[in-house]
């Protein structure tokens with residue numbers, strides 16, 4: 001075993017550092033629009049240097065680099081160290097762009113990728129409906145061709161759309177072949193959300209937040225989208241939606257977040273004077289066993305990706321693992337904050353007045369951990385995936401189309 | 404960056420697995436468990452013939468990770484013999500300046516002479532009646548190698564039938580001192596022991612998980628394989644979710660020891676605590692997943708259950724190691 005990245009990576013690290021120290025001086029004195037413009041320029045320069053948007057062809061605004069998970073990791077580490085902005089995040093970069101690169105037409109790539117990369121287009125994920133969650137392939141929102149065959153006319157409802165209030169566009173699954181078998185009647189469409197047939201309504205989450213993290217429901221009443229914005233074949237949307245980003249996806253970054261949160265939990269125990277409590281210490285160390293297992297497993301996955309080897313079923317376990325560890329931490333945090341939990345947290349996510357954040361801020365994490373057990377495939381569905389794809393157990397007869 | 408097994412390491416595991424499949428089939432485990440022996444010379448010799456006895460000798464070109472991979476497979480097979488003591492005795496003798504101890508290096512590395520590990524302060528010693536030497540590792544008192552003839556051994560009826568213990572009394576001044584308590588090697592050997600027990604636990608936990616998955620695919624109730632029922636499927640998924648990620652925790656602990664990283668002692672304590680908890684949890688879940696058959700002596704799940712209970716208590720409980728880990732972290 002060897003946790004160093006090798007000499008070539010260290011030479012590369014020096015280059016990235018030099019770039020960052022000349023182009024990303026701590027931009028402390030910039031504010032508002034000036035800062036925004038500075039970041040935009042910085043991202044463009046970092047892309048020219050081959051550091052950002054590595055999977056995206058140059059003609060669409062990327063830097064078109066060959067796959068190199070180690071380089072990508074070095075870039076992430078150095079940008080994080082310098083607190084420099086990486087690529088714009090969100091559904092657009094995570095889902096729309098990879099899907100278009102793999103399955104999109106030239107026209108679609110041309111129309112959407114550059115604007116997504118620049119952050120001008122913000123994408124909502126239009127999968128869930130009131131009647132279709134875990135059983136995603138049961139979506140009912142209807143798509144019908146206009147008489148001239150040039151447009152899809154969309155009617156129905158989508159729900160739980162994260163970042164829905166900010167989204168400019170949506171990628172969605174709609175039923176276009178009502179008589180076809182469940183999985184074969186769905187088409188994958190892109191749609192402009194700024195049109196008369198689209199109504200959006202924010203849904204307040206249990207955290208009480210009404211800011212960026214709130215999700216929305218969308219009503220489509222004869223909304224339209226050109227047929228040329230359909231991704232992949234008509235009726236093949238289910239399979240298009242399975243398109244995944246393979247490029248440089250492996251990172252050990254996900255584990256860092258959990259580690260940081262655990263460190264904060266230890267701080268909390270100190271802050272509330274419970275760190276000498278033997279039960280608290282034992283519980284903390286128990287949780288840390290799982291936190292470290294997750295971290296070193298992310299090393300393992302990263303190492304396999306760098307070597308082009310298959311890590312096996314453990315790769316299927318990471319989402320559920322993260323959720324379960326998050327629950328454990330939340331449970332202990334809830335004990336630790338005690339009466340602080342009588343207070344509503346302020347200052348996070350644009351909620352309430354800004355103010356000093358006491359131990360009650362952990363309520364955000366406690367409730368957030370509940371969101372993780374639902375979003376992106378509920379935990380029971382994840383258990384099915386581990387059991388069926390990971391362990392090869394026979395599939396549930398009733399379920400052939402879960403997430 | 405390399406944090407998964409190399410081809411050579413996989414080959415070592417395959418070789419050990421193959422050897423034990425031949426020398427230690429489940430029928431032999433049954434016969435051994437019903438008998439009164441401490442030790443099984445045939446499977447021991449077969450294992451030692453692979454030349455792995457000297458894995459932890461400084462010049463072997465291998466290290467604790469390789470030793471852990473071997474112990475993992477031994478745990479999987481619930482094979483008898485004091486392999487952990489043997490590996491550590493070779494490491495201790497090879498690293499010490501004690502000439503008398505060094506003179507036993509060759510016969511220990513070849514497995515001809517057998518050494519078992521004595522945890523400082525514990526009255527019970529696995530495989531004591533068959534051992535030639537006791538390697539005493541005690542963080543507070545240092546490391547000693549004692550000829551078994553110098554100790555008083557009292558047979559007891561042991562719970563872990565795969566590695567029976569005896570009650571042993573060793574005179575305080577017996578044997579050769581290899582390292583003083585203050586010598587860093589004492590702590591290193593104690594840490595290595597924790598990692599190797601954790602490896603045994605990993606092998607056992609994986610084994611009972613695999614047994615349960617295989618059983619769930621084959622056993623039918625209500626006209627279908629029981630593994631199709633979600634309640635059981637989720638329990639099995641949870642077993643896998645326990646074991647599989649913890650593998651990397653063990654690897655890290657072994658790697659940290661091999662590389663002499665400052666967090667090696669803490670990593671060893673965390674691995675011992677975490678893996679031993681998992682081992683007990685998995686064997687409990689495995690028995691439940693098997694139904695009545697899992698509760699029988701003949702089916703054999705209890706060998707791993709007993710071994711899990713032993714591994715958990717041996718060298719200190721999970722709680723004890725977590726308490727140490729908390730201190731080491733400066734909490």
Ligand SMILES: Cc1cc2nc3c(=O)[nH]c(=O)nc-3n(C[C@H](O)[C@H](O)[C@H](O)COP(=O)(O)OP(=O)(O)OC[C@H]3O[C@@H](n4cnc5c(N)ncnc54)[C@H](O)[C@@H]3O)c2cc1C
Pocket residue numbers: 124125126127128129130131132133134135159160161162163215371372374375376377378379380381399402403633
């Ligand atoms: C914070 C958050 C953000 C989200 N963002 C988006 C988004 O941007 N876009 C989007 O399209 N969706 C989004 N979702 C929706 C999310 O994907 C769905 O909520 C999720 O897939 C579960 O569907 P459901 O809510 O309909 O619950 P249901 O499917 O009704 O499930 C309810 C319960 O039943 C269990 N269950 C269901 N089927 C089975 C089964 N076969 N076996 C065992 N148990 C089962 C589930 O585990 C769950 O416990 C978001 C959700 C949350 C909480």
